[in-house]
Every structure is written in structure tokens, then in C-alpha cells.
Amino acid sequence: MAEKYEFTWELLGDIGEGRPNLGNTTRVEIYRLMQFTIRDIIEKHVGVKETDEIFYEAGQLAGNAFYQHMITKTDDLNHFVNQLKTVLKELGMGILRVEEADMVKGELILTVSEDLDCSGLPEEGYEICTYDEGFISALLENFSGKPFIVKEIDCWCTGDRTCRFSAKAVNR
Amino acid sequence: MISKDARTILEYFQSLLNDLHTSPVPPENISSDNAFIALDQTIKTIRNSAIELRNGNLSHDIRGRGYVLGSLKNLQASLRNLTWITKTIASGDFSQRVHFLGDFSEAFNSMTEKLESSIHELEEARSHFEMVFQTIPDATVITKVADGTLIAYNRAFMEATKFTDVDLTVGLFNIRDLYIDASQRESFIKALEVNGFVENLEICFYGKNNERHIGLVSSKKITIEGMPHALSVIRDITELKAIEAKLQQSEERHRLLADNAADVIWTMDLTGRFTYISPSVEKLRGYTVEEVMAQSQEEVLCPGSLIQMQEGLARAINSVQNGLPFQVYRGELEQPCKDGTTVWTEATVSGIYSEDGRFIGMLGVTRDISERKLMEEEIRRLSITDKLTQSFNRLKLDETLEQQFDWSVSYGLPFATIILDIDHFKLVNDTYGHQVGDRVLIELVEVLHDNVRNGDVVGRWGGEEFLIIMPNTTLADATVMAEWLRQAVASHAFTTAGQVTISLGVAAFATDNAPETIVSRADTALYKAKEKGRNRVEVC
CATH class of the missing domain: 3.30.70.270 (Reverse transcriptase/Diguanylate cyclase domain)
Incomplete structure (x- = not known):
């Protein structure tokens, strides 16, 4: 069956044209309202595991498009990280910090504070930033050319006050 | 008022939070309580994590949940991120900045900017030094004072010695091997250590093909990585020395000629003072060179000739002062002799100029013309x-x-x-x-x-x-x-x-x-x- 809404960057529309008065910002709770309601319904339809996979893949799709449109291609890790930090901060998506980075081994540990998805959420005892995982893995793959598996190891929702992600390159 | 058990529990947790040494054993009557176990575990994790953070261990795995532990994890994350940023800056990426850490962010970022600016200045200074070092027209090297190991050299050094970059592998090439006379290096090192510098020390050294060079070495003692080094500029004066030797030979030959010539050869400055006079003057006038050098113009020439000479000198001064060429003077002069007689001489005086055209003095040749004078007189008489x-x-x-x-x-x-x-x-x-x-x-x-x-x-x-x-x-x-x-x-x-x-x-x-x-x-x-x-x- 043909897709109804195959994602392209253009699908985001001309926000300046469409929202001349309200502009291109909205409240975080509205973003979360949409995400968690969608997640709720999908979970009901396909279960938790598959929902996580859907969110991870959606994050990857977003990460790919984000890299292509928001990041200037570079081979320098520091330059890449600096760009990413700046754009994530400017867009109010979170405060990115690198704790460890070994591109030879293909291992990174990143944290995102004040994360758009989870910061301030009630403590639930499980990590929730599956979408972020996919998003980060796509960014790293676009930068390095190698696929990455990203796993959230600490999350606000697990009472950790910051989201920590472990990223490891996959040897094909 | 609280119960004894409650006080025991409080004291147990107080000890965990406040004491250096704590009792490992929880109160017996509550140790199996789940709520107590969870709280006990959380406080112990907080205590251990705090200790590890205090010790600088950022790899410690902080396990557990809750606001305080989350904050500790956040602090640990910030410190780990700072570690990464610091390492990145240390590797030369000064674009890194710290945000959201209050006053620390500003202090750290200022430090980074200052460091970047200092490194930039250092790099500029290094680049400037490198440029100057390479463009010095004289051979320039940096060597270890202790053993003569070559640390740096410029193009002029290669041109002078004919060594190539391959020959001069830094760290392996030893400047000591170039000394023709080892004692010259000893003198050089001694002077460098005593004064901290050496100026225009003449040193003979070999080039690549064992050709001999003479260098005028000026050095300054500098410290690199705590070790004394010599920054040396070597002016190759081999050709100059050869010219000097030829000049010396030529000068000796001319002096020999002058000293042994029958004519009197002399040089004089514009004040009329002799600066050199050949020994033949003694044969001419009976006075020694020393006596003539000390004589006044009146003692050197008879009155009629003195006027002639003074006029000639005035013309010479005028020419030199006006930048005109010195006109060669030729005239007959009568000079007094030590025995009271006089002798007629013919003097030819010309200007001496340096290579750059500067007037140095006058060169005169005085010839005894007594016999010619007599002959002329006889011819005149006969006529x-x-x-x-x-x-x-x-x-x-x-x-x-x-x-x-x-x-x-x-x-x-x-x-x-x-x-x-x-x-x-x-x-x-x-x-x-x-x-x-x-x-x-x-x-x-x-x-x-x-x-x-x-x-x-x-x-x-x-x-x-x-x-x-x-x-x-x-x-x-x-x-x-x-x-x-x-x-x-x-x-x-x-x-x-x-x-x-x-x-x-x-x-x-x-x-x-x-x-x-x-x-x-x-x-x-x-x-x-x-x-x-x-x-x-x-x-x-």
C-alpha cells in the first residue's frame, strides 16, 4: 500500500507563511501531548516493544533529515559536536554534552539535559527517550558514515535528572 | 519525644551521612524492613558516590534513583563533559565552550579564550621566529650545549655547508663533528657558559665535502625544555679571509717595495701630517723616518717649496670637500737635509680612495732630482x-x-x-x-x-x-x-x-x-x- 505521508523536509511546510502571528514556536507540553498520545495509541495497537522500535526508527528518520538540513558536513568531530550543541540549544531541544568520544573505537557517551521529551516527567522507572536514541544514531551515522546503536542508559524518568546515551558503532 | 528505636535509626543514618567511619551494622530490629533497606541503600549510594566524586573518580557507576542521586549523576555528567571539553581544548580545539554552569562557565570560557589568544600569540611568535630564523642571511643553528646535537638550522646553513635536509636529521646530526680544531669548541662552550653569549668568535669548520670554512660565530645561550642550548649565527668569512690574506700579501709586497725603493713613498692626511713614509727618506735627507714623521711642514720643505705645497694642499682640500676628483700634483720641491744642505726633489701626489669612493688620504712619491737639476743647469749654462x-x-x-x-x-x-x-x-x-x-x-x-x-x-x-x-x-x-x-x-x-x-x-x-x-x-x-x-x- 502506498504511503499517505512519506516524510520529506518540505512536509514541515512554510511556517513563516502559515503562522505569521504565532510564529514557529509552541509550548513543550503541546509537543509532548502529541508524542505521548500517539505513543499511547500505537502501544495499544502493536505493543510496547514494537512501539519502541517505531519511535527509534522515527527518530532515525528525523535525525537523517535534521543532519541534512541543519548541519554543515564536516569530518571533524569537534566541529560536528559544536554545531549540534548550538542547533539543539537554539531550537530548545536540549543541552548536549559529550562525556567521552573515541571515534577510533566508535564509542561515545553523550548527555542531553533539559531534554525536550522527558525532562520534568514523573519518575516511571524506565527510559523513555527512544525517539532520541534513533535521532542521535542517525546523526552519528551521517557524520561518521558508520551505523551506530544508541542506548539511553540514564533518563529523567529513571530519576537521573539527565539523559545519558551510550553510542557504539556497528561493525558491518 | 521519639522512641528509642527511632533514635537508633536516626543515629544510624546520621552516622552514615556525617561520620568518617560508620557502623556497618544496621539496627537489628529493622534491618529486614524493605523501606529501611531501600533508604539505607540510597543513602549508602549517595555517600559512596559523593566520596568517589570527591576523589575525582568520574567513572564511578552511580546506581539508584531519586532526586539527590539524579543530581549527583548530573554533576558527574557535567564533570565528565568538562573533562572531555578540556581534553578537546588541550588538543587545540578552542571552539569548545561551557554553558549552564553559572559563574564557572564564564570563568572557564574566559580561560579558554585567554588560552587561545596566548597560544595564538605563541604560534605567531613561533612563526615569526621561524621566518626570521629561516631568512637570516647568515648560517644559523640551534644546538645542545651539552653535546652539540643539532636542533634546528636554516637554509643559509645548508647553503654554506652544502649539507642537505637528509644529512642534517635533527637530533642525530652533531655540530661537534664539524669543528676542525676541537679546542675551538671548548673555548666556545667555555665563553658561552661564563658570559651567556659569544661574539664574533673565529671558528674553523668543515662543510659536507670536508671543505674548510672560517666562520665568525655569535651565540646566545637559550633554554629549551630546561636544557641549555646555543643559538648561533655563523657568518662565513672564508672568502673574506682569502681576500684579506691576498690583501695582506699585496700590502706586504707593496710595503716591501716602498721600504726598499730609492724614491720616498709617503702618505699624508689632509691636515698635512705624514701617515706613512718609506725608510728611503733617510738616504735622501739624512733624517730617519721617525724624525721626519715628527717634523713640521716648515721642517720638511724649504720656504719657496713650502708655499707651493701649501697651495697644493689647499687645492686638494677644496677638491675633496666639493666632491671633485683629486688632481694629481707634480712639482719640484726643495727640501732641507740633516747636514744643512738642501736637496731638490720631484713630488707626485695623488689621492687615495676606498672601494666605495671615499677619500682616504694622499699618496706621494718623492724622487731625488739633484743630478737632473745639475744637468739642467749645465744644459742651460751651455746654451x-x-x-x-x-x-x-x-x-x-x-x-x-x-x-x-x-x-x-x-x-x-x-x-x-x-x-x-x-x-x-x-x-x-x-x-x-x-x-x-x-x-x-x-x-x-x-x-x-x-x-x-x-x-x-x-x-x-x-x-x-x-x-x-x-x-x-x-x-x-x-x-x-x-x-x-x-x-x-x-x-x-x-x-x-x-x-x-x-x-x-x-x-x-x-x-x-x-x-x-x-x-x-x-x-x-x-x-x-x-x-x-x-x-x-x-x-x-
Whole structure:
């Protein structure tokens, strides 16, 4: 069956044209309202595991498009990280910090504070930033050319006050 | 008031939170309570995590949940991120900044900016030094003082020594091996260690193909990574030395020539002081070199020549001051000798200029021309002397006559002439022969010379005719003199010929327009004397 809404960057529309008065910002709770309601319904339809996979893949799709449109291609890790930090901060998506980075081994540990998805959420005892995982893995793959598996190891929702992600390159 | 159990629990947790050493055993009656176990675990995790963070261990795995542990994890994350940022900055990426850590962010970022600016300045300074180092036209090297290991070198060093980059592998090449004389390196190191620098030390060293170089080395002791090093600039003076040696040879050769030349060679500055004089001066004037060097100009030259020389010196100064070429001076100078006599010399003086055209002084060559002077004098004498009688000849008489005429015209001074002729001289020749006739002429001149005054000029006018020019003499005085001469001749016994008489005509300067007219008038008077019977004086 043909897709109804195959994602392209253009699908985001001309926000300046469409929202001349309200502009291109909205409240975080509205973003979360949409995400968690969608997640709720999908979970009901396909279960938790598959929902996580859907969110991870959606994050990857977003990460790919984000890299292509928001990041200037570079081979320098520091330059890449600096760009990413700046754009994530400017867009109010979170405060990115690198704790460890070994591109030879293909291992990174990143944290995102004040994360758009989870910061301030009630403590639930499980990590929730599956979408972020996919998003980060796509960014790293676009930068390095190698696929990455990203796993959230600490999350606000697990009472950790910051989201920590472990990223490891996959040897094909 | 609280129960004893509650107090025991409180004390247990207080100890966990506050004490260095804690009791490992929880209160017995509650140790199996799940809530207690969870709280106990959380507080222990907080305690252990805090201890690890205090110790700087950022790898400690903080397990557990909750606000405080989350905050500790956040702190740990920030510190780990700082560690990464610091490492990144240390690797040279100064674009990293810290945000959301309050005053620390600002302090850290300022430090990063300062560090970047300092590193940039250092890099600029290093780059500047590198550029200067490479563009120094002289060979420049940095070596370890301790063992001579080459640390850096510039292109000029390669050009001078012909070593290539491969030959000069930094850290392996040793400058010590280039010294021709090892003791020179010892002196160099000693001077460097004592003074901290070395200036223009002459050192001989080998190039790549064992060719010998002479370098003028200036060094400064510098410290690199705590070790003393020498920054040395080596001016290759090999060619200069060769030229210097040639010059020295040439100078020695010239000095040898000057010292041994018969001519006196000297140099003088524009103040008129000798700066060099060759020893031959002693042979010329009897004075030693030292004596001459100490003499004033007045002692070096006779008054007439001194004026000449002073004028020449003034011209030289004028030329030099106006940037004009020095005109070679050549002149005859009379110089006093140690024995009181004088010597005539010919001096040739020219300017000495440096390669860049700067006037240095004067170079003079003085030659003894005494003999030439004598010869010239003899030639002059012969040119005005009658060969037979050794009296003046017609040339001298004409000159004197003209001179006297000019003086008389100019100053109104009187002068007179006597023209005389031997009576019947043909008869003498015919009777006794020409040799006796010649003898008569010679003796006649002797008689005349014996009787004229000093200053009177006696000369052979032609054949047996003689002319006497008498300066500052009136016609009357000349007539008296003529009569005196007539008698003297008449009373003289000529060899073989016996008695010989003369006839004399006298004339004095009056209103004559030319000297010839005076002689002509005297000649007329002579003719008259002959007419009147000879052996007499007539006046016109």
C-alpha cells in the first residue's frame, strides 16, 4: 500500500507563511501531548516493544533529515559536536554534552539535559527517550558514515535528572 | 519525644551521612524492613558516590534513583563533559565552550579564550621566529650545549655547508663533528657558559665535502625544555679571509717595495701630517723616518717649496670637500737635509680612495732630482755660453738686453752697452794662425771679466766682437769703464800675439724704442772708433 505521508523536509511546510502571528514556536507540553498520545495509541495497537522500535526508527528518520538540513558536513568531530550543541540549544531541544568520544573505537557517551521529551516527567522507572536514541544514531551515522546503536542508559524518568546515551558503532 | 528505636535509626543514618567511619551494622530490629533497606541503600549510594566524586573518580557507576542521586549523576555528567571539553581544548580545539554552569562557565570560557589568544600569540611568535630564523642571511643553528646535537638550522646553513635536509636529521646530526680544531669548541662552550653569549668568535669548520670554512660565530645561550642550548649565527668569512690574506700579501709586497725603493713613498692626511713614509727618506735627507714623521711642514720643505705645497694642499682640500676628483700634483720641491744642505726633489701626489669612493688620504712619491737639476743647469749654462771663450753667447746677450730694456722702460733705470772689437784680428790669425787667434779671444774675455763689475754681462757678439751690458749704468760711467777696459787690454801681453788692442763703442738707454737700437748706436760708435784710428773709445 502506498504511503499517505512519506516524510520529506518540505512536509514541515512554510511556517513563516502559515503562522505569521504565532510564529514557529509552541509550548513543550503541546509537543509532548502529541508524542505521548500517539505513543499511547500505537502501544495499544502493536505493543510496547514494537512501539519502541517505531519511535527509534522515527527518530532515525528525523535525525537523517535534521543532519541534512541543519548541519554543515564536516569530518571533524569537534566541529560536528559544536554545531549540534548550538542547533539543539537554539531550537530548545536540549543541552548536549559529550562525556567521552573515541571515534577510533566508535564509542561515545553523550548527555542531553533539559531534554525536550522527558525532562520534568514523573519518575516511571524506565527510559523513555527512544525517539532520541534513533535521532542521535542517525546523526552519528551521517557524520561518521558508520551505523551506530544508541542506548539511553540514564533518563529523567529513571530519576537521573539527565539523559545519558551510550553510542557504539556497528561493525558491518 | 521519639522512641528509642527511632533514635537508633536516626543515629544510624546520621552516622552514615556525617561520620568518617560508620557502623556497618544496621539496627537489628529493622534491618529486614524493605523501606529501611531501600533508604539505607540510597543513602549508602549517595555517600559512596559523593566520596568517589570527591576523589575525582568520574567513572564511578552511580546506581539508584531519586532526586539527590539524579543530581549527583548530573554533576558527574557535567564533570565528565568538562573533562572531555578540556581534553578537546588541550588538543587545540578552542571552539569548545561551557554553558549552564553559572559563574564557572564564564570563568572557564574566559580561560579558554585567554588560552587561545596566548597560544595564538605563541604560534605567531613561533612563526615569526621561524621566518626570521629561516631568512637570516647568515648560517644559523640551534644546538645542545651539552653535546652539540643539532636542533634546528636554516637554509643559509645548508647553503654554506652544502649539507642537505637528509644529512642534517635533527637530533642525530652533531655540530661537534664539524669543528676542525676541537679546542675551538671548548673555548666556545667555555665563553658561552661564563658570559651567556659569544661574539664574533673565529671558528674553523668543515662543510659536507670536508671543505674548510672560517666562520665568525655569535651565540646566545637559550633554554629549551630546561636544557641549555646555543643559538648561533655563523657568518662565513672564508672568502673574506682569502681576500684579506691576498690583501695582506699585496700590502706586504707593496710595503716591501716602498721600504726598499730609492724614491720616498709617503702618505699624508689632509691636515698635512705624514701617515706613512718609506725608510728611503733617510738616504735622501739624512733624517730617519721617525724624525721626519715628527717634523713640521716648515721642517720638511724649504720656504719657496713650502708655499707651493701649501697651495697644493689647499687645492686638494677644496677638491675633496666639493666632491671633485683629486688632481694629481707634480712639482719640484726643495727640501732641507740633516747636514744643512738642501736637496731638490720631484713630488707626485695623488689621492687615495676606498672601494666605495671615499677619500682616504694622499699618496706621494718623492724622487731625488739633484743630478737632473745639475744637468739642467749645465744644459742651460751651455746654451748661453760661447764654446770657445766661455763667455756668454749671443742668446744670453739678447735675453739680457731685452730684460734690461724692459726694466729701464718700466722703472726708468739707466743701463749702457759697450760693444768692442779686436783691432786687426785678421792679421793675428794670418800671422800666428787660428789657434793663436782663438787664444787671443780667450785671453781677451779673461781680461774683460777681470775688469768689469759684478753684474755686468760680458758676451761674444760674433767673431771678434764682444758686447758688455751694464745694468744701472749711465753713459758717462760706461764710457769710463770702456776706457778702463781699452787700457787693460792694451797693457795685457797676449800669448804669442803679444800686444793686441781693441776699439769700443758706448751707448746708453735713452729714448730707444727697442733694445736693438741701443746696440746699433753702440755699433755706430765702434765704427767711429775704428774710423778714427782704432784703440779708442767712442760714444753715441
